[in-house]
Amino acid sequence: MSVHRGVLDLLRFYSPCHILAVIGAGLGAIVLIWITNLLVRHAWYSHRLSCFSKPPTHSWLLGHLGQMQSAEEGLLQVEELVRTYKHSCSWFFGPFYHLVRIFHPDFAKTLLMAPGSITVKDELVYGHLRPWLGESLLISSGDKWSRKRSLLTPAFHFNILKNYTVTFNTATNIMHEKWQREILSGKNNIELFGDVTLMTLDSLLKCAFSYNSDCQESHCEYVSAIVELSDLIMDRRLKMLHHWDWFYWKTQQGQRFKRALGVVHEYTRDVVQKRRDLIRQQVKSGVSMATQRRKDFVDLILSAQDEDGRGLSDEEILAEANTFMFAGHDTTASAICWTLYNLARHSHYQEQCREEVVELLRERDGQEIKWGDLSSLPFTTMCIKESLRLHSPVQAVTRKYTQDMTLPGNRIVPKGVICLVSIYGTHHNPIVWSNPQEFDPMRFDPNNRAARSSSDFIPFSAGPRNCIGQKFALAELRVVIALTLLRFRLSPGVNPEAVTTRVRRLPQLVLRAEGGLWLQVHPLQPK
Numbered sequence: 001m002s003v004h005r006g007v008l009d010l011l012r013f014y015s016p017c018h019i020l021a022v023i024g025a026g027l028g029a030i031v032l033i034w035i036t037n038l039l040v041r042h043a044w045y046s047h048r049l050s051c052f053s054k055p056p057t058h059s060w061l062l063g064h065l066g067q068m069q070s071a072e073e074g075l076l077q078v079e080e081l082v083r084t085y086k087h088s089c090s091w092f093f094g095p096f097y098h099l100v101r102i103f104h105p106d107f108a109k110t111l112l113m114a115p116g117s118i119t120v121k122d123e124l125v126y127g128h129l130r131p132w133l134g135e136s137l138l139i140s141s142g143d144k145w146s147r148k149r150s151l152l153t154p155a156f157h158f159n160i161l162k163n164y165t166v167t168f169n170t171a172t173n174i175m176h177e178k179w180q181r182e183i184l185s186g187k188n189n190i191e192l193f194g195d196v197t198l199m200t201l202d203s204l205l206k207c208a209f210s211y212n213s214d215c216q217e218s219h220c221e222y223v224s225a226i227v228e229l230s231d232l233i234m235d236r237r238l239k240m241l242h243h244w245d246w247f248y249w250k251t252q253q254g255q256r257f258k259r260a261l262g263v264v265h266e267y268t269r270d271v272v273q274k275r276r277d278l279i280r281q282q283v284k285s286g287v288s289m290a291t292q293r294r295k296d297f298v299d300l301i302l303s304a305q306d307e308d309g310r311g312l313s314d315e316e317i318l319a320e321a322n323t324f325m326f327a328g329h330d331t332t333a334s335a336i337c338w339t340l341y342n343l344a345r346h347s348h349y350q351e352q353c354r355e356e357v358v359e360l361l362r363e364r365d366g367q368e369i370k371w372g373d374l375s376s377l378p379f380t381t382m383c384i385k386e387s388l389r390l391h392s393p394v395q396a397v398t399r400k401y402t403q404d405m406t407l408p409g410n411r412i413v414p415k416g417v418i419c420l421v422s423i424y425g426t427h428h429n430p431i432v433w434s435n436p437q438e439f440d441p442m443r444f445d446p447n448n449r450a451a452r453s454s455s456d457f458i459p460f461s462a463g464p465r466n467c468i469g470q471k472f473a474l475a476e477l478r479v480v481i482a483l484t485l486l487r488f489r490l491s492p493g494v495n496p497e498a499v500t501t502r503v504r505r506l507p508q509l510v511l512r513a514e515g516g517l518w519l520q521v522h523p524l525q526p527k
């Protein structure tokens with residue numbers, strides 16, 4: 001009532017034109033302050049970052065906006081930057097974002113090894129994952145992150161992981177049976193990404209939830225929703241306007257994202273709820289769940305407690321289960337596909353790996369790779385590592401720090417600036433790796449590795465925020481590669497829809513190939 005009267009008084013003393021002029025002037029002043037603030041901040045960051053080389057820009061204000069390339073060209077652009085600037089350079093996208101790009105192990109090490117307490121994941125890259133993954137291990141920072149990391153680390157202990165090798169064997173067998181059927185129908189030319197992604201999802205679903213989805217053979221709504229979410233996140237990253245939530249949720253893609261999110265969250269919630277009920281029942285009747293069946297990730301997360309006896313809430317458990325599915329399936333699938341591709345292109349290394357596997361399984365019944373066998377595949381492991389170097393599934397990680405960071409040469413990265421540690425750049429840096437474009441597994445011969453820096457090979461990142469699932473991934477990789485080479489001879493295939501036989505790499509959330517990766521697979525007789 002009094003507001004109403006105030007407006008009436010205002011209208012009595014001032015004309016509408018006066019009022020509009022005052023409002024306009026007020027808004028103008030706010031915009032002016034905002035722009036001045038932005039420009040002062042821009043000048044301050046530009047000054048502080050002048051100790052880093054700056055590649056040529058289109059303008060002092062817009063900087064490198066629009067210069068970041070995607071697809072194969074994006075990777076070639078990184079190689080060019082590495083050749084020119086050798087360790088680092090600074091970029092800025094308009095007056096909004098300043099970032100330092102790093103591609104030398106000595107520079108990467110300082111940043112990646114910094115304590116978790118001063119490391120922050122920046123919103124520009126990780127924010128879009130929040131609706132899906134919540135405040136999970138991958139995204140959270142500070143105390144929240146460190147509590148989760150210590151609660152979840154035991155779930156990746158080798159005593160737990162060794163039980164999963166049976167699952168990796170089973171999931172691989174299903175994929176190979178599918179290939180055998182295709183070969184029988186006259187199709188030897190196979191696209192890898194589709195089949196391998198379903199296979200890694202299948203095994204992760206079994207390890208995470210003990211869920212037999214049958215997703216390799218028939219349609220599974222949950223699996224399709226996960227694939228859709230991964231694609232939509234990548235699509236959103238590339239569209240500037242879609243970065244604003246209020247705009248994105250109104251778009252067709254935003255609506256699709258919401259729908260897929262509904263499917264994924266409902267599924268995970270249901271699994272966690274049922275498992276909690278089961279544990280309650282078992283506690284009541286005095287039966288331990290460990291004696292009933294093999295523990296999966298959900299069991300382990302549900303029973304995780306810190307020293308005060310506090311566990312994770314339902315929301316936190318959902319977040320972690322979703323994170324394992326997101327972070328674990330695409331990455332491992334990419335690593336498997338590129339390793340098989342590299343071995344298909346280098347038949348002598350392929351043969352050497354095959355001999356190693358045949359030797360391992362000689363005089364054994366069946367074709368099962370067991371946990372204890374994994375350390376008896378040294379050359380195969382070298383090939384996997386070299387492939388992770390040459391075709392790293394994750395191209396870069398970004399970080400911010402809550403304090404200034406001093407890099408070699410006394411270069412200071414001011415707090416709050418985005419640091420983009422280029423895994424691809426570090427792995428293709430010619431002052432770190434000779435002939436970096438060449439596939440040479442001997443680089444990972446333990447005798448040649450001794451003198452190397454710990455940060456020159458970082459497919460799983462490094463330091464406190466490294467990949468918690470790396471042992472899981474390496475175990476799965478060895479099982480899949482070994483069984484595949486035991487059963488099939490591989491050679492480069494042809495994408496039936498491509499005009500050229502050259503493979504064009506496609507850096508998305510993980511490294512893929514445009515039009516997929518095609519291989520010729522020829523079945524081998526058991527020896």
Ligand code: HEM
Nearest residue numbers: 137138327328331332335393394397460461467468469473
């Ligand atoms: C070849 C396969 C894999 C690769 C190349 C890979 C790579 C990475 C990288 C580079 C990071 C750091 C990300 C960042 O800092 O932004 C990371 C973190 C993470 N990865 Fe993996 N990953 C793989 C497999 C897995 C698997 C199988 C799981 C789980 C089952 C997993 C779970 C995670 C989680 C939860 C984090 C966040 C850790 C933290 O911040 O404390 N990853 N991974």
